[in-house]
Amino acid sequence: MNENQVLPWDNPRFKNWIAVARASQLIHQKLGRALVSLDIKVPHLDIMANIYRFEGISQQDLAHKLLVGRSNISMLLPQIEKRGLIERRKDETDKRILRLYLTDKGREVTLKALAIELELIEHSLSTSNLDECNQVGRIMNRMIDQMDAWGK
Template sequence: MNKMQDLPWDNPRFRNWIAVVQAEKAIVRALTKALQPFDLKIAQLDLLMNLYRHPGTSQHDIARKLLVGRSNVTMLMPQMEKQGLIRREGDARDKRVLRLYLTEKGEDVLLKALKAYTALIDRVMASSTPAQCDAMGDQMRKISEMLKDE
């Protein structure tokens, strides 16, 4: 951009996008703090939530669901196993595939962490009507879909 071009500061799309980014950073900070008592990081919570909903998911499939590389998931596994939160089992039909499951402790920690997460969401969304929440969600899903392959 040169000095003769319009700068984006007054563009509503730019200004509102910056607000979304700032809100996301604030949520990440607050959620990181809320998860500390459970000795969890956000990536671990994401993994636990997905395994709760889809037990026996492969590492490859969980990485796709979380929009991360398989190596990211692989790096989480040893610590989460050591914490007693998950277990890996070989697939009966394909020995190359590992299936992931929550342990009893993992489910217990997840359900407690979800209460903290839900309380945070309720707190930050309290001033929004259900229609506003739905509109925001619709817009974020459109953005995710548009950028999913980038």
């Protein structure tokens, strides 16, 4: 009794997921190349975009949102800070927390970078209409919820 008689590639969910993973990997790579013109890396953009959305976010919360470790954030931030793109200020009521803010320059770079990312995504998805894109989003969000619920 062999549970692997059917190869994974014959499984519809598996096969379709592979396409998702490839598309994700490709976008990531292409975004990396495109950001060279702004002299920033994808992880830097991820960080700045989140500070843009959530001004004053803590490093902990930022790491949680980006699904990375705190040490990752802790090592990347000084680089961005030295370039004058962000600021770190101590929270006065809880001295453990460092709150993050974009400088004017940082906001400017972030918007330029997001415009590049937006163009890349819109072009890549231009062959799918909005209903299709929305359905993909719904399915992916269900998938994320399912994984969170599983905990594993």
